[in-house]
Amino acid sequence: MEYKPTIGLEVHVELKTRTKMFCDSLNDADEKKPNKNTCPVCLGHPGTLPVPNKEAIKHVIRVGLALGGKINPVTKFDRKNYFYPDLPKGYQISQYDQPLVTGGNLLGIKIRRIHLEEDTGTLVHAQGSSLVDFNRAGMPLMELVTEPDITSAEEAADFGRELQLILRYLGVSDADMEKGHMRLEANVSLNMGTKVEIKNINSFKAARDATLYELERQEELLRDGKDVAHETRGWDEAKQITVSQRSKEEAHDYRYFPEPDIPPFETVAFEPDILARELPELPAAKRTRFIQEYKIDEGQSAVLISSPKLAEYFEESVSELKEMERDASASLLANYLINDVRAVAVENGVSLEQSHVNPEHLAHLVVLIIREKITSRQAKDMLEKIFQSDVDPEDILKDESYYAISDSGELDVIVQDVFAENSQAVADYKKGKIQSLQFLVGKAMGKLKGKGNPEVLRELFMEYLKKK
Ligand code: ADP
Numbered sequence: 434m435e436y437k438p439t440i441g442l443e444v445h446v447e448l449k450t451r452t453k454m455f456c457d458s459l460n461d462a463d464e465k466k467p468n469k470n471t472c473p474v475c476l477g478h479p480g481t482l483p484v485p486n487k488e489a490i491k492h493v494i495r496v497g498l499a500l501g502g503k504i505n506p507v508t509k510f511d512r513k514n515y516f517y518p519d520l521p522k523g524y525q526i527s528q529y530d531q532p533l534v535t536g537g538n539l540l541g542i543k544i545r546r547i548h549l550e551e552d553t554g555t556l557v558h559a560q561g562s563s564l565v566d567f568n569r570a571g572m573p574l575m576e577l578v579t580e581p582d583i584t585s586a587e588e589a590a591d592f593g594r595e596l597q598l599i600l601r602y603l604g605v606s607d608a609d610m611e612k613g614h615m616r617l618e619a620n621v622s623l624n625m626g627t628k629v630e631i632k633n634i635n636s637f638k639a640a641r642d643a644t645l646y647e648l649e650r651q652e653e654l655l656r657d658g659k660d661v662a663h664e665t666r667g668w669d670e671a672k673q674i675t676v677s678q679r680s681k682e683e684a685h686d687y688r689y690f691p692e693p694d695i696p697p698f699e700t701v702a703f704e705p706d707i708l709a710r711e712l713p714e715l716p717a718a719k720r721t722r723f724i725q726e727y728k729i730d731e732g733q734s735a736v737l738i739s740s741p742k743l744a745e746y747f748e749e750s751v752s753e754l755k756e757m758e759r760d761a762s763a764s765l766l767a768n769y770l771i772n773d774v775r776a777v778a779v780e781n782g783v784s785l786e787q788s789h790v791n792p793e794h795l796a797h798l799v800v801l802i803i804r805e806k807i808t809s810r811q812a813k814d815m816l817e818k819i820f821q822s823d824v825d826p827e828d829i830l831k832d833e834s835y836y837a838i839s840d841s842g843e844l845d846v847i848v849q850d851v852f853a854e855n856s857q858a859v860a861d862y863k864k865g866k867i868q869s870l871q872f873l874v875g876k877a878m879g880k881l882k883g884k885g886n887p888e889v890l891r892e893l894f895m896e897y898l899k900k901k
């Protein structure tokens with residue numbers, strides 16, 4: 434018997450808005466002081482009235498449009514009733530049978546629905562007692578549910594990554610898994626049998642590992658003729674196993690009913706047509722366009738589009754480059770950005786995204802390399818300088834003091850050594866292989882540990898080669 438994985442995801446996303454979902458309290462995920470951003474509405478005081486946040490509704494519509502879903506003409510909020518100390522009202526305002534969005538598709542996986550609800554508070558367990566922080570209570574929370582179309586653990590993680598990227602491109606959420614802006618639950622079964630819901634997944638790697646573990650655990654049970662229990666399990670990151678949390682036999686009846694304080698409403702009021710026109714270029718389209726337009730490979734494109742800021746930076750820099758050297762290779766620039774700029778950034782403890790190397794300066798640097806004014810080793814040194822003080826590489830080159838050794842007498846000794854050691858390159862040059870000159874300059878630069886002035890070196894080599 435073959436066991437085919439059937440996996441569905443439920444994804445919760447904290448939306449980026451100024452205020453909370455139904456009140457004026459600030460929506461600030463970074464607030465450290467407990468219970469600072471609260472008011473009678475999000476604390477669930479009797480007699481208060483919820484007023485839906487328009488920006489949050491627009492965000493969900495944007496996501497629906499980006500994923501090709503149907504924006505339902507009429508939508509409504511419902512009360513989901515249950516008791517838990519982090520839920521001050523005793524119910525959560527959510528959406529039940531008329532979500533904002535129905536359908537859609539991402540990476541070939543069908544989306545069942547996308548709806549809007551409010552987040553709960555957080556419990557802080559300290560010194561034998563539990564405290565409640567309501568800063569998060571009432572924050573706008575989007576929930577996306579897929580059909581059980583996913584057929585491997587890898588595919589589940591890929592779906593999460595691509596969704597995260599789209600959310601960032603749309604600007605609707607920072608979607609940081611580690612910070613809990615984006616939370617995944619995986620529903621896992623084999624051949625659409627009894628499903629297990631896995632919670633406590635804090636990264637895409639954990640999504641993959643937990644799903645893989647669960648698929649293997651279920652297959653083993655079935656092979657032994659045992660049943661898979663219908664339950665919720667938690668991912669134990671340290672032990673790399675899933676552990677039973679609660680049986681679905683104890684499943685709640687939430688007694689959903691329409692939220693009486695918010696009447697059903699028409700989505701046309703949020704101008705979905707305009708929102709559709711204003712959608713940015715999405716990651717998949719950008720990925721393909723970069724490959725075609727800039728003649729870079731898939732791997733380079735994937736890295737460059739991994740953040741909207743980085744993609745924008747690359748395009749700006751390429752456009753500067755093409756202005757100076759029409760036929761310059763964008764792929765060379767992409768490589769410098771992905772490898773060298775990143776290396777310098779990492780050495781300095783920031784991400785590539787946070788590096789402040791001006792796109793124009795990077796383009797200048799690449800031009801200097803193309804025109805063979807500097808060696809790749811010097812380019813690395815320059816990059817470090819540009820990174821530190823955002824200077825133009827042209828200015829660095831003009832500044833003689835940049836090169837420890839510009840004195841031709843001193844360089845002359847090195848040039849003679851290089852000639853003596855590389856007679857083949859000299860012969861090649863005389864046969865017309867002009868690249869050999871750059872090779873010789875490179876050798877001299879190696880001896881000088883990158884500290885020679887390449888202009889002076891070139892001149893010296895040329896002078897001697899003419900005489901030879
Ligand atoms: P529940 O009522 O238990 O919450 P739903 O039908 O609402 O279940 O589905 C929740 C999630 O579980 C969805 O992502 C759905 O695709 C997925 N799912 C449903 N049935 C299965 C199954 N047999 N195996 C795996 N995932 C499933």
Ligand code: MG
Binds near residue numbers: 443
């Ligand atoms: Mg569910």
